[in-house]
Amino acid sequence: GCGSKNAGGTPEAQGASLAFVSNGVADFWTIAGQGAMKAGEELGVKVTVVMPNGMTDQTRKMEDLLTRGIDGIAISPINSINQIDILNKAAAESILITHDSDAPESDRVMYIGMDNYIAGLMCGELVRKALPEGGEVMILIGRADQDNSSRRRQGCIDAILGREPDSSRNDPLGDPMTSEDGKFTVLGTLTDQFDRAKGKANAEDALTRHPNIAAFVGLFTYNPPLAMEALRGAGKLGEVKVIAFDEDEISLQGIIDGTVTGTVVQDPYAYGYESICVLNELYKKNNSVIPENKFIDIPARVIDSSNVEEFWADLKKKTGR
């Protein structure tokens, strides 16, 4: 556990009421939510986990949290530069920290998490490792038009193509891009709008169109398993590499079975847990928890055959799944 339990009395009695706001509805966030709830129990504070549908809903939910007189909010802004208003409003009326995706331009107290661009780079490196001879790579993603996914995708592409890291790039979705040395080709990025049937179809069609595709990168939790389904259907599972993102159990099993090269995992549980702990301290006016770079790094990790078992065991322990 982190921080200190509220002094004396039944916790609920004088515990703060804090909120953990995600940028959408996904397993990633249910895990984070569990972390937040756990911290809430330990600290005896009331925690509300909010999973909005899109930006409008996120703004509405924030407004209503403030109406409720919430004491602190940890949010993953969907589109930070354009949400300054609501973020600053929240910062003014409550305590605001960001997680998963930062909003440095806003008045948020601090940021917990990691840089999706860097995580993307790590993912790209995995691709290079998986394909020593290089080859054609197809990127699968749910949506490309929200901060976390576009940065993650860009990082991945830059690493694959061996470019100088520069998070300000934004390559178009469609056209193939080849690295200087001509070894690697990023065939494109296929979006599925969270429609999994569509996601599977995308992977299948990519296989049909690019017979000598060498690897799939699945940048949303559910993409790698869909890619694996497609490969199994085409009898190419294991032959075509799969590089995953996040910790879907199918992906992890794939790593064990050797059908998935590896995955880059963030630590959603820690996002939730840490966010609540920090908010609680801040609520108790203990500003010592704020590092001077206002950034608690919960770095993304690469999970591959070497460390998958213990990671998975730990995950199961935390989430009880």
Added chain:
Amino acid sequence: MTGKEPGADSLLSRISQKLRAGGKVYGILGLLIMICVYTAASTDRFLLSGNIENLVHRTALFGILSIGAAFVIITGGIDLSIGSVVCLVGVLLPFLLTKHDWTVPAAVGAILMISLVIGLVHGLLVTKLRLQPFVVTLCGLLFYRGLARGITNDQSQGFGSGFQELRLIAKGRIPILGDAEGAFQLPATTLVLIVLAIVAAVFLNKTIYGRYLLALGNNPEAARYSGINTDRMVLLAYAICSMLAGVGGMLFVLDINAAQPSDFGNFYELYAIAAAVLGGCSLRGGEGSIIGVVIGSAVMVVLSNTINLVHPNYQNVEFAIIGAVILSGAVVDELVRRWLSARRAGMKVG
């Protein structure tokens, strides 16, 4: 007919007329009041002027869409493209202003133009080619969102920290009760809704065109035989609907400050239609009341506010709750209707 019948008949007709729109309006108003009372009783934060401001503001945004939907529904048609028009407009406004440095008048003008054209195209396909409104606007639903994604290449469009003056249209608050701390201030959007609603209500109930719409929604043939240019009226209805969707879309994005092409306005057509139906529009056409529609959208807005304030842990079943409420609304309405006519029959016999 016998001598006694007239009196009874006029009672019948008067009641049935009340039931037509009036009754439904009272019904939905009652529902709204119930929800408000419940919420106010459950939390003292509900009646904070700030929350009221939020509610009337959100109601305004959805109300504008719903009024548009109502016009089409009154003609016996339907418009499934509202949400996608909201999306297209929502990304276009920032796109044109920030990425292409258009002037505000140019951008707004162009967007209103586009909405108008969209409405006219729908109308023409429905009237001249006799295509089914559901089909036409379903294609619209798919097309305009795809277009929005294509134009922006799947990137969110926003104003960043610019265009604050323009955004006042959507964010501004008017201190009608003086600017004392915590005093209620009227959101600009609410003002817009009030104006639009009044205009729409007058148009529908006081002008011949409104009468024409109701008539042709009720019986197109008879309207045509009475020398009404039904095609033009239907065209008008679709134009109004898309225009209002355009206005609403701009207000939405000005309020939210950015739009994600892939999900901005998703399902809004369904909310708008649901609000219109809740508000007393019959999808069979020929029936509808503007005030009812506005109240209808208020119900849905308040409902989700209730959940956020009172039952934050049930947020993920919010849709289930809204669906259940709409349905029970419809069921109760129907049962009351039957009970009333049973009563009438009873009165007559006794």
Added chain:
Amino acid sequence: MTGKEPGADSLLSRISQKLRAGGKVYGILGLLIMICVYTAASTDRFLLSGNIENLVHRTALFGILSIGAAFVIITGGIDLSIGSVVCLVGVLLPFLLTKHDWTVPAAVGAILMISLVIGLVHGLLVTKLRLQPFVVTLCGLLFYRGLARGITNDQSQGFGSGFQELRLIAKGRIPILGDAEGAFQLPATTLVLIVLAIVAAVFLNKTIYGRYLLALGNNPEAARYSGINTDRMVLLAYAICSMLAGVGGMLFVLDINAAQPSDFGNFYELYAIAAAVLGGCSLRGGEGSIIGVVIGSAVMVVLSNTINLVHPNYQNVEFAIIGAVILSGAVVDELVRRWLSARRAGMKVG
């Protein structure tokens, strides 16, 4: 009447009959062929047996939903809840099997039961309470998804690496042309579709119940006055629709292996309805052909395949393209219709 009249009339009628369903089917079939030819011409990968297998497989999944939608549409109703039923079923199956260790028969049975009940509730609300199908099923759309999210607490439900045998129903391939490398194998789902489609087609066109559906879809009074129990037939239609949505939902999740309650099956009702309309169903009721509906869903599946294979950079405007194609399909259909009747008039003159 003179002697020539009957001849003319029967000709007239035969043409018009063709136009009713037949014509539309040819139309949509032509469209499908055009798209296929175009794609095959643009890429040699299109006709790979693997790709064909994928296409017929996807067509099967959507086709099953569309056939269900068709039955409701033929009665003049609509079912907007299909996608949400797919979602509810899609999360329930793995939920019951993995989280609650139900036996396969128990889980499948329970889910079919639930789908049936859903359909019956829709039907009862529409027939007994005379609520508008759009309203009833719109509430369904909101409610069942909310329910799915509530039950699973927003966690996606999947089979992990288990239940491989069960999943063969959705993933299996039958080597009808021998199991030579690259030989076409019939997906099990396609077999399911073929069976369902044949049963549905016979039911609709050759049995009295099908005829009753067509009759009441066109003129409920006439059907009722002919001694047909219209309510029961409508009930049946909604039951069929939800049952097929349930079956489809199970196949979808068995195929994909996991379902996320917040997104699974989103908009599928619209695809199903679009396919039904493309396939010759009139939303005014009384018209529809099963084969047409199946072809309709094939068109949408192939179209998105075409985009992925031939124009991957346009992937994000896929919706726009599908919308445009559906619309042009409807437009062309209408124009041909008119041209033909003009021809008829011409014949009469000559």
Added chain:
Amino acid sequence: MPENNSPPVLEVRHVGKQFQSVRALDDVSLGILAGEVLAVLGENGAGKSTLMKILAGVQSPSTGEIFVDGQLVVFANVEQALQAGISLIHQELNLASNLSVGANIFLGREPRRFGLIDNCRIERDATKYLEMVGLDVSPRTIVGRLSIGKQQLVEIAKALSTQARVLIMDEPTSSLSQHETETLFGVVKNLRAQGVSVIYISHRLREVEELADRVVVLRDGCFVGQILRDEIRHDAMVSMMVGRDVSKFYHRTAHSTGDEVLRVEQLRTPAYPAHAISFSVRAGEIVGVAGLVGAGRSELLTTLFGVTPAVGGSMKTESLARPPRTAREAIEAGIVLVPEDRRLAGLVLGMSVKQNLSLATLRREMRGGFLNREAENRVCEEMTQQLRIKSAGGDQIVQVLSGGNQQKVVLGKWLATEPRLLLMDEPTRGIDVGAKEEIYRLMHELAGRGVAIVFVSSEMEEIFGLSDRALVMHEGRIAGGLDRAEISEDAVMQLATGTGRTPAKC
């Protein structure tokens, strides 16, 4: 005739029916014997259709009982009534327009083979019944393509096919002309001979005179009395129905005709693009258009009114040089149409009497686009008085008005526009004698005021009772024109069936 010792085939005792506020039937008792043709008469809204619907299991009585062969029965639905051998031809058409004639005839009673519909048999049997009613179309024809008259014949064929013991016909001839009517009479007499009982409802008293063995009269939902075979006379029936003596049924006063208001030359309609029509009408003239079902009369009127586009030809009025393209054009040129099917094209059923009456004049009276309430009320006042519309006031929904009053509302809507040429398609269809008389009176008044009237009628008496001149149509052509003096049943029939002389003066 029927032997009276056996119990009635069908009998109702003390039947009452209550709609929300309307007492449609009040303690009515009557029975019908085997092989009897019983005519049920009554003004609009007297309760005839309601009573029949109760007999056929469409509606259930609020009070009272039904007996079949002396046995008490309760019909829960139409099917049970059919089982009991009772079949009803409804007053309004009730066909599935998307299905073939054959499918409609056997709807609900499809012959089956191996559980599947046996279409061959349907076609074979359907042809038989179609011949019976003298309808010469293929069983495969889609019903929606037939004219209203033909659809009526299909309804009759359908009823015949049920092999009912009691056949109820609610105004079967309302859109049939002489020719078809006589075929129908043949059928009815035939059935009677076979011992089938027929309940026959009509506002055409001449038909009743010819057919009925017994006449029963309802008024305001009550049984007022019955007339036996040999006392059945026109005036007897009328006085029993309306409770007063309707003297001088047709006012045959010649009208001083003014100058030409309409000249039609080589006009061709979509239904019969091959045949051109030419004629002209003078102010103050009443022109009757006769012809068989499907002769193209309705098409002619709708074309003159601009709601069906003319295929070719010219048409001149004072202000128009070509056929109108929309109803608006026609109305502005002073041409209005009382359509054949008032519920479909004449009235906005969901709207009030006032709103319907003012619908056509809103534009003329509007104040800068806004409704002019005074004008609306004025029109409502005037028309309600002038046409003696019986309603609970201007705010009543027209849906609940009786047929006659509905028709008056349609007329009123048009009179308010002060037309110069009044087109009427079956103006007295389904309207009772009282209302008929008033409508005839009106037509004469209008003619007297110099309004030109062209009316289509399938009722022979109307043609020669009202017209100053008759045009007889045959398959889209005008087979001939007859002056008042020349108008006779034979002359009209000859032209209508195409056996007559070629057109002389039009």
